[in-house]
Ligand code: ADP
């Protein structure tokens with residue numbers, strides 16, 4: 001691994017086409033983007049702009065059709081499924097909208113699952129430290145069904161940070177939460193930035209305002225960037241993007 005690499009993740013001319021020939025859909029049309037270590041980036045864009053596809057390619061969950069992805073100094077291009085599984089397990093944490101906790105396992109067991117799957121013995125003291133950090137130490141014996149949505153997402157955050165991954169990918173992490181609970185979850189994600197690099201897909205301008213930088217996607221391309229974003233500035237930009245994407249679609253349909 002190249003430790004001098006100052007980027008946690010780098011995409012170079014990444015294209016992703018679903019299907020083949022005339023029915024092929026260009027989900028990413030050549031995306032080049034860098035994510036510096038220790039940064040918090042939000043990725044935004046209208047529905048269908050390629051956000052999920054971007055996240056899957058950047059996190060090694062899917063192969064780009066062409067282009068390259070380098071994550072924590074490792075080039076994902078040409079890696080087989082075993083290599084990718086190992087890389088995701090050791091270097092990446094995931095937080096999803098739907099929490100994805102195992103219902104029959106306690107909070108503490110859910111948090112240690114990734115380590116157990118990797119054949120490692122979890123360090124109980126460290127597990128308890130992390131549970132304390134997300135405010136759930138006293139709930140460690142509870143089942144997910146006994147927790148609120150916000151508490152369940154905090155379990156998912158603990159599970160994502162426990163292995164100290166280089167990068168945390170979050171896909172709409174606050175999509176299922178109310179405003180106040182969302183703020184707690186985003187605050188926690190913000191706190192893990194520095195040790196971790198966080199990349200979050202969201203359509204919520206308030207959520208995006210917790211990031212250092214917002215990258216905007218439209219029709220599978222990067223169409224803009226905002227640094228030190230405010231929720232208002234993000235919302236304003238999104239309004240224009242929506243209109244821009246609509247116009248683009250109408251003109252292409254006419255010409256195709
Ligand atoms: P977003 O997450 O921004 O809504 P996606 O990355 O899910 O966008 O999708 C980008 C484009 O790729 C859309 O046009 C979508 O319909 C298409 N797409 C996504 N997944 C598939 C798939 N498995 N097969 C075919 N088309 C897909």
Ligand code: MG
Nearest residue numbers: 048051052053
């Ligand atoms: Mg999506």
